[in-house]
Amino acid sequence: MRLTDRRFALALIAPAALFLAAFVAWPLLRFVSNGFYQISPIAGGPRRFVGFGNFATAFGSAAFQGAALRTIVYTAIVVALEFTFGLAVALLFAALGSRSAVFRTVFMYPLMVAPVVAGILWRFLLIDNFGILNELLRRAGLLHSTDQISWLSNPKIALFSVALPDIWLTTSFITLVLFAGLQNVPGDVIEAARIDGVRFPTLLFRIILPLLRPVIAVALIVRGIDAARAFDIILIQTSGGPQDSTTTLSLLIYRTMTRNGDPGLASAMGTVYLIGMLVVAAVAIFAIWRPGGDQA
Amino acid sequence: MNGLETRRGPKRVILWGALVAVLVLYGFPFGYLLLTSFKTPLDAIAVPPQVLPSQWTLANYVAALGKEGVVPALINSVGTAVLSTAFSLALGVPAAYAITRYRTPSGRIFVVAALVTRMVPTIAVGAPLVETMRRLGISDTTIGLAIAHTTISLPLSIWLMSSFFEAVPVELEEAAKVDGSDRLQALRHVVLPVVSGGLAVTAIFAFLASWNEFLFALLLTSVRAQTTPIVIANFQTQFGLDWGGMTALSALYSVPVILLTLALQRHIVAGLTLGAVKG
Numbered sequence: 001m002r003l004t005d006r007r008f009a010l011a012l013i014a015p016a017a018l019f020l021a022a023f024v025a026w027p028l029l030r031f032v033s034n035g036f037y038q039i040s041p042i043a044g045g046p047r048r049f050v051g052f053g054n055f056a057t058a059f060g061s062a063a064f065q066g067a068a069l070r071t072i073v074y075t076a077i078v079v080a081l082e083f084t085f086g087l088a089v090a091l092l093f094a095a096l097g098s099r100s101a102v103f104r105t106v107f108m109y110p111l112m113v114a115p116v117v118a119g120i121l122w123r124f125l126l127i128d129n130f131g132i133l134n135e136l137l138r139r140a141g142l143l144h145s146t147d148q149i150s151w152l153s154n155p156k157i158a159l160f161s162v163a164l165p166d167i168w169l170t171t172s173f174i175t176l177v178l179f180a181g182l183q184n185v186p187g188d189v190i191e192a193a194r195i196d197g198v199r200f201p202t203l204l205f206r207i208i209l210p211l212l213r214p215v216i217a218v219a220l221i222v223r224g225i226d227a228a229r230a231f232d233i234i235l236i237q238t239s240g241g242p243q244d245s246t247t248t249l250s251l252l253i254y255r256t257m258t259r260n261g262d263p264g265l266a267s268a269m270g271t272v273y274l275i276g277m278l279v280v281a282a283v284a285i286f287a288i289w290r291p292g293g294d295q296a
Numbered sequence: 297m298n299g300l301e302t303r304r305g306p307k308r309v310i311l312w313g314a315l316v317a318v319l320v321l322y323g324f325p326f327g328y329l330l331l332t333s334f335k336t337p338l339d340a341i342a343v344p345p346q347v348l349p350s351q352w353t354l355a356n357y358v359a360a361l362g363k364e365g366v367v368p369a370l371i372n373s374v375g376t377a378v379l380s381t382a383f384s385l386a387l388g389v390p391a392a393y394a395i396t397r398y399r400t401p402s403g404r405i406f407v408v409a410a411l412v413t414r415m416v417p418t419i420a421v422g423a424p425l426v427e428t429m430r431r432l433g434i435s436d437t438t439i440g441l442a443i444a445h446t447t448i449s450l451p452l453s454i455w456l457m458s459s460f461f462e463a464v465p466v467e468l469e470e471a472a473k474v475d476g477s478d479r480l481q482a483l484r485h486v487v488l489p490v491v492s493g494g495l496a497v498t499a500i501f502a503f504l505a506s507w508n509e510f511l512f513a514l515l516l517t518s519v520r521a522q523t524t525p526i527v528i529a530n531f532q533t534q535f536g537l538d539w540g541g542m543t544a545l546s547a548l549y550s551v552p553v554i555l556l557t558l559a560l561q562r563h564i565v566a567g568l569t570l571g572a573v574k575g
Contacts, residue, residue, distance in 0.1 A: 092315055
């Protein structure tokens with residue numbers, strides 16, 4: 001009986017396992033191995049084994065170092081702002097109770113919008129001469145002319161500007177997850193603290209956030225991974241410009257692969273990127289998730 | 297509701313005010329996109345910009361849908377998403393069931409592998425897949441792109457479905473087995489009906505993952521199988537900066553899925569918060 005159970009389970013798992021092996025694991029292995037070759041961009045062109053040559057080139061190149069740094073900065077901007085804003089809105093919903101259900105739905109709608117559309121939309125809002133955002137800021141008296149801030153064409157602030165649609169698109173996810181977590185915070189704990197005259201900031205930082213820790217961990221890890229992989233949302237806004245100020249690793253790897261026609265170097269860069277990602281995610285999971293700890 | 301809720305009084309009024317402000321701030325970008333899509337092409341890029349159209353027109357929609365390749369791309373988007381959803385459910389549901397019911401060691405490895413898949417940059421899988429699809433004779437086809445999209449949605453489906461199967465009591469199947477059905481029959485006639493809500497959520501997420509995906513579509517399609525996100529992106533290069541047409545096509549592409557969300561929001565919230573929170 002035991003054995004047939006196991007066989008039955010294997011038979012159910014096998015198709016999915018084979019699919020992922022064929023279309024994820026195998027391509028990924030080829031991608032990593034390509035990093036050790038000098039490859040001609042023409043399909044079926046010559047391949048020459050160069051060992052760690054591509055990796056040395058990647059680490060030595062200013063473009064790669066810059067893109068790696070920009071990826072980290074971009075991810076930090078997105079996750080930090082999203083978390084702050086998302087938590088504030090989640091607390092707002094919790095404070096308003098069940099009456100806010102309809103509004104929670106409205107707040108959720110950007111999650112379904114394609115990143116490409118979000119990127120286009122924000123580019124349209126932020127564009128230099130006819131962008132509505134600067135016009136609204138001017139009417140509100142915050143700017144004296146609409147060309148005062150060039151969101152997407154000033155290299156100093158472009159990386160921040162391209163992060164805005166990403167924040168707009170996915171803050172709802174953080175809000176939803178934290179709101180669900182807040183539902184599970186025991187009411188009597190909050191009541192007791194209130195009766196003891198604990199002020200709200202203390203309540204938030206000493207009681208609520210520690211209780212939400214596992215939930216926060218999941219939200220931050222999921223969003224951090226996605227922000228670090230952001231591609232289309234940036235590409236559509238700036239194509240990596242101005243002056244490469246928004247070229248993150250995913251854009252650089254894509255450009256190296258296609259436009260610069262160096263698949264070997266692109267694969268080496270991608271491999272470093274992937275390893276970095278796995279290491280950071282693993283550290284994050286073990287550091288803040290506390291595996292084996294009880295979920296709230 | 298727990299102790300976080302604010303009772304009546306002026307504080308609550310302030311909070312409602314804050315909520316309205318948040319929603320306006322959040323609703324405005326897409327609202328502006330919709331409004332712009334009904335402006336005349338010249339109004340769309342007027343300086344200074346106006347929020348409301350001076351005259352309402354469908355000119356942008358007519359122009360966008362009339363452009364070569366736009367309608368086929370919409371059809372491709374639907375086809376790819378449907379096919380990819382079918383692949384994900386067909387492969388993911390049995391696997392998720394086996395993983396939760398039988399707790400095989402291979403199952404646990406699988407869950408970790410599925411999580412790792414999520415961290416892989418798309419290009420690392422997409423670039424080699426170009427070659428794979430060519431060898432299989434399905435480059436630039438809907439089925440090829442659907443397979444690529446399934447690499448994203450399958451791990452997600454397994455993850456979601458596992459949580460839904462967790463909630464099904466084993467006693468249900470035991471009872472079915474006593475009645476003389478075998479394991480497959482018990483799965484089909486007893487377990488699946490119980491998790492039908494979960495199947496719907498998983499299907500929605502698989503569909504959306506494909507519907508909104510860009511990079512695989514960019515790498516794996518050129519002419520025949522091109523999906524709408526690629527066409528939207530090409531609006532800037534192919535036709536200069538056609539903002540009117542771009543807003544119309546973007547609205548057309550996003551409104552149906554937004555409406556879908558509003559209609560099925562309860563399910564979607566359940567899907568999004570699963571795994572993060574055990575309620």
